[in-house]
Amino acid sequence: MIKSELIEKLAAENRHLTHGEVERVVNVILNGMTDALSQGGRVEIRGFGAFSVRDRPARAGRNPRTGEAVDVPAKSVPFFKSGKELRERLNASGDA
Template identity: 55%
Template sequence: MTKSELILEIAAAHPNLLLKDIDLIVSTIFDEIESSLAKGGRVELRGFGAFFVKNRKARTGRNPRTGDPVDVEEKYVPFFKTGKELRQRANQQLTDK
């Protein structure tokens, strides 16, 4: 599901809300999550999951085409860990098909 599809789903479920207001709400939520992660913080949405940043140390990798060694710099990578409720719901709905 894309961001625009999410906005349309919310608009269909709540016809009393304006599309531009829904867009602003969704964008604000995503911006706040992004801002918190950029500061090294963690965002936890109970029942849904947690967004956090992991540090990947510098290492020597390999060029897959040539096999030559390549230095890979240290970097920070965003991660998402699902919450228990989301995981159970997804497993239940996928096994019921």
């Protein structure tokens, strides 16, 4: 599901809200999550999962075309850990 599909689904289920209002609500939520993560915080949605930031140290990499050594700088990356309810729903549908 992409952002526009989420907005369409929410607008269809909440006919009392305009498409623009639903889009603003989704944007406020996503911007709030982004701001919290960019400040080093954590975002937890009970039953769904938790987003956090992990730091990756600088390392030596290789250019795949030339094989030349390249310095890869340190960076922060988002990390998602699924919640118990989400894992249970995903695994319940795949009883093999």
